[in-house]
Amino acid sequence: MTTDTTGTAARDGEPRRGGPADSPFVRACRREPGPHTPVWFMRQAGRSLPEYREIRANVPMLESCRRPELVTEITLQPVRRHGVDAAILFSDIVVPVAAAGIDLDIVPGTGPVVAEPVRTAADVERINPIGRDDVSYVDESVRLLVAELGDTPLIGFAGAPFTLASYLVEGGPSRTHAKTKALMYGDPELWHALCARLAEVTLAFLRVQVDAGVSAVQLFDSWAGALSEADYRRYVLPHSAHVLAGLGAAGVPRIHFGVGTAELLGAMGEAGADVVGVDWRTPLDVATRRIGPDKAVQGNLDPAVLLAPWEVVESQVRRIVDQGRAAPGHVFNLGHGVLPETDPEVLTRVVALVHELSARPAA
Numbered sequence: 631m632t633t634d635t636t637g638t639a640a641r642d643g644e645p646r647r648g649g650p651a652d653s654p655f656v657r658a659c660r661r662e663p664g665p666h667t668p669v670w671f672m673r674q675a676g677r678s679l680p681e682y683r684e685i686r687a688n689v690p691m692l693e694s695c696r697r698p699e700l701v702t703e704i705t706l707q708p709v710r711r712h713g714v715d716a717a718i719l720f721s722d723i724v725v726p727v728a729a730a731g732i733d734l735d736i737v738p739g740t741g742p743v744v745a746e747p748v749r750t751a752a753d754v755e756r757i758n759p760i761g762r763d764d765v766s767y768v769d770e771s772v773r774l775l776v777a778e779l780g781d782t783p784l785i786g787f788a789g790a791p792f793t794l795a796s797y798l799v800e801g802g803p804s805r806t807h808a809k810t811k812a813l814m815y816g817d818p819e820l821w822h823a824l825c826a827r828l829a830e831v832t833l834a835f836l837r838v839q840v841d842a843g844v845s846a847v848q849l850f851d852s853w854a855g856a857l858s859e860a861d862y863r864r865y866v867l868p869h870s871a872h873v874l875a876g877l878g879a880a881g882v883p884r885i886h887f888g889v890g891t892a893e894l895l896g897a898m899g900e901a902g903a904d905v906v907g908v909d910w911r912t913p914l915d916v917a918t919r920r921i922g923p924d925k926a927v928q929g930n931l932d933p934a935v936l937l938a939p940w941e942v943v944e945s946q947v948r949r950i951v952d953q954g955r956a957a958p959g960h961v962f963n964l965g966h967g968v969l970p971e972t973d974p975e976v977l978t979r980v981v982a983l984v985h986e987l988s989a990r991p992a993a
């Protein structure tokens with residue numbers, strides 16, 4: 631008996647039925663029929679959960695990402711509570727960048743803050759390649775989780791080169807990404823050198839997760855929507871494509887997501903995704919026409935709708951499940967992360983509702 635990286639136990643080359651590789655989530659990513667539309671929520675492990683706030687009370691964010699027992703517990707919390715169809719590793723997109731030697735911190739209420747922003751060729755040289763030993767806590771966390779999760783798939787993730795570059799060049803979160811764009815337009819050679827380095831760090835980080843047993847990966851290009859399609863294609867797509875292509879042989883579904891990407895959906899699919907994440911601005915049937923018939927979609931309830939009365943939540947969930955039927959595969963999710971003020975009971979009800987609305991009789 632051997633176990634391949636998709637988590638499918640195989641005997642004599644025959645895939646075993648059941649297991650995460652046969653889960654509703656992985657099936658939907660592969661555009662295969664399943665028992666119901668799978669659902670998980672970006673940022674499902676996090677501040678909306680009282681049990682999360684309690685366990686994180688005295689542990690700084692980056693440190694919590696480096697403690698496998700804590701990562702395991704936090705990752706499992708929303709699976710236990712909501713019955714979601716997938717877990718996502720608890721970590722942050724800047725974790726591999728810190729492992730690559732960049733001095734940064736995650737400041738409560740602000741986000742990632744970089745001590746010395748990256749703006750010159752010498753700064754780019756400070757971003758070191760990483761390997762498994764530099765993020766052994768991630769390898770260990772994934773292995774612990776895969777053992778605990780049984781048939782529930784675990785999603786690994788990383789930040790895409792543009793979004794990571796934005797934090798590094800700006801030195802922290804930015805509304806306009808002005809310094810990032812100034813570097814991109816002003817010194818394309820340096821820009822491409824920076825993104826090429828970040829692509830190697832991201833690819834190495836995702837490979838560690840795949841080798842440790844994740845069933846899918848999501849590449850977050852959260853802020854790519856700040857770019858026009860032409861600039862995205864020229865300055866960003868080749869680097870994200872390098873990451874996604876580098877994972878091709880692993881055989882796990884690749885999800886690619888950003889916010890405000892209505893104009894970029896086709897290009898983000900072309901970057902090498904199996905599933906394109908869609909925010910709440912683009913209905914899923916429209917998104918499917920832009921992305922094409924050979925990719926699944928993920929999304930796209932506005933996270934703020936979860937703060938509205940239940941009747942509103944219910945009608946929006948119904949609309950999204952219906953519009954998702956236009957896609958060859960649909961993973962239900964929010965259009966961006968769960969807001970901290972969300973009532974977790976509402977998330978649990980959404981999971982049950984999506985399952986009920988989409989239940990298909992066994993073949």
Ligand code: CP3
Nearest residue numbers: 672673674676677720721722723739740741742850852967
């Ligand atoms: O819910 C929580 O806030 C949990 C803890 C936490 C995370 N990141 C977990 C995380 C905190 C405090 C951060 C800091 C951080 N890093 C922020 C939030 C700043 C704030 O206080 O609101 C941001 C924006 C970052 C940078 C970042 N991290 C981005 C852009 C992304 C991609 C997803 C997105 O929101 O666009 C991440 C990924 C991330 N951070 C995940 C987790 C658990 C993984 C993805 C997921 O769970 O969906």
